[in-house]
Amino acid sequence: xxxQDDFRPVTLADRAFFxxxxxxxxxxxxxxxxxxxxxxxxxxxxxxxxxxxxxILASTIGSVTRFRSPIGPRNPALLRSLIRLASxxxxxxxxxxxxPDTAVWMREVCPGINLVPDRNHFEYVxxxxxxAELPGGNYLTIRRQLNKFRKNCASTVEPISENNCDDIKRFxxxxxxxxxxxxxxxxxxxxxxxxxxxxxxxxDLALRGLAIRVSSKIGAISLYEPMTSxxxxxxFEKGLPDCxxxxxxxxxxxxxxxxxxFTYINRESDxxxxxxxxxxxxxxxxxxxxxxxxxxxx
Numbered sequence: 001x002x003x004q005d006d007f008r009p010v011t012l013a014d015r016a017f018f019x020x021x022x023x024x025x026x027x028x029x030x031x032x033x034x035x036x037x038x039x040x041x042x043x044x045x046x047x048x049x050x051x052x053x054x055x056i057l058a059s060t061i062g063s064v065t066r067f068r069s070p071i072g073p074r075n076p077a078l079l080r081s082l083i084r085l086a087s088x089x090x091x092x093x094x095x096x097x098x099x100p101d102t103a104v105w106m107r108e109v110c111p112g113i114n115l116v117p118d119r120n121h122f123e124y125v126x127x128x129x130x131x132a133e134l135p136g137g138n139y140l141t142i143r144r145q146l147n148k149f150r151k152n153c154a155s156t157v158e159p160i161s162e163n164n165c166d167d168i169k170r171f172x173x174x175x176x177x178x179x180x181x182x183x184x185x186x187x188x189x190x191x192x193x194x195x196x197x198x199x200x201x202x203x204d205l206a207l208r209g210l211a212i213r214v215s216s217k218i219g220a221i222s223l224y225e226p227m228t229s230x231x232x233x234x235x236f237e238k239g240l241p242d243c244x245x246x247x248x249x250x251x252x253x254x255x256x257x258x259x260x261x262f263t264y265i266n267r268e269s270d271x272x273x274x275x276x277x278x279x280x281x282x283x284x285x286x287x288x289x290x291x292x293x294x295x296x297x298x
Contacts, residue, residue, distance in 0.1 A: 002081040004089060006049040007058055010037045012204055014048075021055050025071050026228045028289050029123060030268050031097055032057060032068065035205045035225060035235060039197045043190035052078055061186075067095050069102045076109045083110065087296070095294040097121060103292050114295045120272035123289035124280045125231065128265045131255030131283065138284050142248055149245030153214050157253050160202065160209030160221065168199055168211060171218035175238050187271065195236050198223050207235070210257070212250055214243050220250035224258065231264040251283075 018034040030036050037046040037057075045060035054072030058065055067086045070078055086094035096118065098106065103115050134143045149155075160168055176192045183189075198207060202223075209223040220239035227233035234254060239246040258265055264286065270277040 002049065002051060002056070002078065002085045004085065006051060007047040007056075008049075010034075010041060010046040010048055010057075012038055012201065015204070017050075018055075021071070025055075027071070028099065028228070028231075028266075029097055029121075029291060030227075030233055030235070030266060031121070032071070033225075033227065033233065035198070035207065038201070038205070039194040039235070040190070042193055042197075043186070054078055056082060064091050066090055066093060069095060069098050069106065074105060079106065079109050083113075083294070086294070092296040093293050094296070097291045098293065100290055100292075106294075114297055115292045116295050118291050118293045121269045121291050123266055123269045124283075124285040125264050125266050125287050125289060126255075126283055127286045128232070128255055128259035128262050130286070131251060131265060132259040134252065142282070145245045146248040146252055149243060149249050153219075153243035153246070155219070155243075155249065156213045158211050158213065160199070160211050160223070164211060164218070165199060167218050168221060169196065171211075171221065171240070172196065172199075172238070175240055178240060195223070195238070198236065210250065210254055212239075212246060212253065214246070217242075219243060220246045222250050222254040224254060226262070227266055230262060231266055232258045232262040233266045234268070237267075 015034055022034075027033060037044075040046070043061065047058045047060070049056045052072075052075055054070040054075060056070050057068040067082060067090065070082060083095070098115060106113055106115065130139075134146070158164060172192060172195055179188060181188050181192050198205065201207075202209065205225065207223050207225050209221060211218050212220040219242055221236070222234055222238075223236040224232055224234045237247070237250060237254070239250055255265060266289065267280065270280050
């Protein structure tokens with residue numbers, strides 16, 4: 001019987017364990033990645049249990065704990081045990097971010113289970129070459145905006161490293177002031193700390209990053225890592241409004257480097273934010289990483 005006592009916090013020291021498990025069971029959704037969990041731990045309180053060769057993740061935001069489906073060999077008894085635990089301790093959405101194959105299996109094990117698509121957490125996956133080259137009519141407007149940036153803004157591109165770490169942090173403080181991180185949005189309010197953690201632990205997490213400098217000042221950054229053998233994951237992409245088109249520029253520069261090694265780029269979800277959804281759709285995703293949630297019957 002699975003119990004809450006089986007779960008312990010995810011820490012930076014657990015990286016080797018997660019890497020080994022994910023080598024056998026690759027993850028397609030960014031929320032399950034080790035980097036995401038340790039960077040957002042201060043906000044989402046990630047924990048995990050390892051039971052019968054299955055990894056089970058949970059996160060607690062505020063007072064609500066939600067679980068992920070087991071990652072490992074299919075085990076119907078363990079699934080039923082997880083459903084009982086999650087139903088006892090969670091809210092009306094006890095298990096989340098369920099991938100389509102797992103959803104099929106869960107319905108086979110538990111006929112009648114209520115699984116509902118979670119569009120706000122679908123992730124956008126693009127062909128790396130498309131983001132790098134912006135080919136054809138679909139990208140005409142984006143190419144124009146990028147060309148305008150390159151014409152009007154004297155810029156240079158550099159890797160994020162110890163040499164420019166202080167400049168990056170000054171940029172992040174300014175970005176947060178511009179975005180109003182303290183305005184009340186819980187995700188935005190905690191994003192600054194998540195990015196700072198990523199910057200401080202780039203080597204520990206095997207992260208890479210790029211920065212665009214405009215007139216000697218950092219104007220945009222991106223942080224990314226390999227996700228699977230054919231897909232890279234962009235965790236953070238930030239820019240200041242000082243020079244129009246700088247978001248197009250950091251996207252293009254990042255993709256140009258990733259396209260040399262990866263076929264696809266996962267740029268995470270839109271969280272249901274209308275403007276962000278429009279921006280992500282404008283780049284014409286190759287496919288979506290679809291997920292659903294278990295809902296309590298009303």
